[in-house]
Amino acid sequence: MRWILPLLVVAPPAFAEGFSTQVTGDFNADGIADHVALIDFGDHGQADLLLKLGDGLQTIWLQNLIWVGGIGQQPSLTITPRGSLQMMSHNSSIGRNRWEQIHTLAWREGAMRVVGYTYRWYDTLNLDDIGSCDLNLLTGKGEISVGQDDTTRSISVTSPAFAVQDWLYEMPPECEVLFD
Template sequence: MRWIVPFLLAAPPAIAEGFTTQVTADFDANGIADHVALVEFGDHGQADLLLKMGGKLQTIWLHNLIWVGGIGQQPSLTVTPNGSLQMMSHNSSIGRNRWEQIHTLAWRDGAMRVVGYTYRWYDTLNLEDSGSCDLNLLTGKGEISEGQDGASRSISVSSPAFAVQDWLFEMPPECQALFD
């Protein structure tokens, strides 16, 4: 018994090392606050998304959803002026390939859905290897650009706005096509 107590005192809590960010807003416009958090449990470089819809008493928990960089590169949550949620992750200092990824979530058709996706990138040693892909999954419209000139062109988007619990852990095919 005397060996157990010192061991328990020496063991840190599982989330002590992790990263957390959170926002509260009324995403479904029912007058009851909803809560969203990104939480890194431990030190493995990925954060979970926790979404608690206040009026619906619905909790969604998606594991290892978003990359957590070091200090200054942690993901962020922002509520837009129109009440959508933007979840941004980025690599702005590791290696030569820099990127920023934004998922836009909004309450539509009775569920929190991923309604937009934006990805921007550039190579610090080859400035021609750069571009952006911005998709509106609700309207089916998007814009992509490649290279230093940055001329954008409109594209059709076939990827649908999907419920958060049906999250795809990969880049939409309209953006992935830029890397294939």
């Protein structure tokens, strides 16, 4: 029994092993494959974004960009049928407040831009604490809903699509007002 205790004391936290996911696609439509990766080096539960355009002339590295949960809650990268990139993070098992956040990135006006933002949440104990916010930063249109009985409402979106290098680490104001 005395051998077990020293091993438990030096065991690293669960997220210390690190995490990565990656996709390849032609995001800027130049005929050359581009590479995107989310990488968590295991030191603080946040993943970095690495975007490398196929021509090698542009590499974007953003640190501590997206939350990395435990096993089964790691972020994901998906290429949509229209060639956009979606980065999804979520909390689906820790505590009572569950959420999903999706950033949609697309090549527009000569840069990779954040063109969409979606946030959905629910409370496992308060069934009326549920909602969603879905924004299209290109068209200036969005939809929000709050509560079980609330219907989806259309809203105007003033937040512009911004270059991924200018990443906003907070929720767009159109969604943030739902939590005031």
